[in-house]
Amino acid sequence: MKIASIRTHYVRVPFDMGAPLKDMGGIKFPTMDHLLIELRTEDGLVGWGEGFGHNAIPATKAALECFVAPWFIGKDAGAINALHREAAQAFHILGRNGPVVYALSGVDIALWDIAAKRAGVPLHxxxxxxxxxxxxxxxxxxxxxxxxxxxxxxxxxxxxxxxxxxxxxxxxxxxxxxxxxxxxxxxxxxxxxxxxxxxxxxxxxxxxxxxxxxxxxxxxxxxxxxxxxxxxxxxxxxxxxxxxxxxxxxxxxxxxxxxxxxxxxxxxxxxxxxxxxxxxxxxxxxxxxxxxxxxxxxxxxxxxxxxxxxxxxxxxxxxxxxxxxxxxxxxxxxxxxxxxxxVPQGPGLGIEPDMALVEKFRWGDPADIT
Ligand SMILES: [Mg+2]
Incomplete structure (x- = not known):
C-alpha cells in the first residue's frame, strides 16, 4: 500500500525532574520536546514515528519537510527493508548522522507501526x-x-x-x-x-x-x-x-x-x-x-x-x-x-497519542507533505 501523506507535529510538554537541572552542554530541557510523525497510507492506516529530538527538533523537522518526507510519498509502505536502504543511499550525501538520519528514523518507526497494525499485532x-x-x-x-x-x-x-x-x-x-x-x-x-x-x-x-x-x-x-x-x-x-x-x-x-x-x-x-x-x-x-x-x-x-x-x-x-x-x-x-x-499489547506501537493534548502542547503549525 502506498504512502499518501506525512504530517509533522512539534510538541513541547512541561515536566518536573524533582529539582533544578544543570544544562548538559548544548542541550537544555526547559520542556520535554518531541517531533511526532504521522504517516498515512492510501487505504487510511495511520502510523506514528518520532525523530530525535530536544533542541535538534527544528533541524530534524526541516530535513523531514524539505526532502525526506517528499521522497517517501507514493512509495510502498510495506517494503520497509528496501525503503530503508534506498533512503539511506539517496540521502547519504546530506549527512550520515544528525537531523537527516533522525528524520529517516522517525519515518522508519512509523512504517513499522503501520506494518504491525496491518497484521493486527503488537510490534514486538x-x-x-x-x-x-x-x-x-x-x-x-x-x-x-x-x-x-x-x-x-x-x-x-x-x-x-x-x-x-x-x-x-x-x-x-x-x-x-x-x-x-x-x-x-x-x-x-x-x-x-x-x-x-x-x-x-x-x-x-x-x-x-x-x-x-x-x-x-x-x-x-x-x-x-x-x-x-x-x-x-x-x-x-x-x-x-x-x-x-x-x-x-x-x-x-x-x-x-x-x-x-x-x-x-x-x-x-x-x-x-x-x-x-x-x-x-x-x-x-x-x-x-x-x-x-x-x-x-x-x-x-x-x-x-x-x-x-x-x-x-x-x-x-x-x-x-x-x-x-x-x-x-x-x-x-x-x-x-x-x-x-x-509492554503495550495493542496493534502496532500499541498506544495512540491523545490528539487534544497534541493540540494543547503544539509548537508552531503542523506541516503536511502529500
Ligand atoms: Mg547517554
Missing amino acids: RLLGGARRDHLAAYASLLRYGDPQTVARICKKCVEEGYRAIKLHEIDVAAVLAAREAVGPEIAIANDVNCPWSVAEAIEQERALRPAALAWLEEPVFPPEDHKGLAHVRARGSTRIAAGENAAGLHDFRDMFERGAIDIAQPSVTKIGGVTEMLKIIALAEAHSVELLPHCAYFGPGNLASIHIAASLAKDTMLERLYAAFAESPYGKSMDAHEGRIA
Missing part, C-alpha cells in the same frame, strides 16, 4: 515475539550537579521501586553521594556525555571505582574515537557503554571490532529506526556485547524501544528519564510502577 510480535509483559526500567536522572540533591533524588527513586539508577554527573563527589544514599544493592550507572580526553577518562574511571558503577557511559570526546574508548576500557575495571551518538551499523561494527564497549546503546530515533536497530542487535550478539537501548524521550520512539527491548532474548533494562508529567500526549503509558514498565 513482528520482531520475534516477547516472553515478558513488563520490562525492568532504570531511572535516568539528568544533571543536578549538587551532591545533596543527587542523594535526595536517588533515595526517592528507590522509594518508588527502582532497583537501578543512571546519573548524568561529571563530579566524582555527586556520584559517591548517590552510592552513599542508596547503599550497595542498587545498581548505579553514570553517563558523562563525552567530556574527557582519553587520559582524563582513564583517571576519572579510577576515581569513580569506589562508587562500583554498573557502567560508565560515553567518557571520551569525541564519541567517534573508538580506539581511545577501547584504551579506556582496557585500562579500567568499569564496564563501558556508548552508542547513542553512533552513525549506524558500521559505527557499531567498528566499536565491536576494536573492543571499545561492553554495552551498546543504539537509539531508535537517531540510528535509523527499528530496521537499523535490528541489524545492530544481531551484530552485538555476534560480538557478545550487551545491548541497552538509549531512550531519552516519551513519544513513539519510547514505545518502539519498549517493543524492541521486550523482543530480545535476554532481559534488558529500559531507560526511563526520571521526569514527571502532569499531562502528555501518551499519558501514563510509559510510567514505571515499582521500577517496571508495561
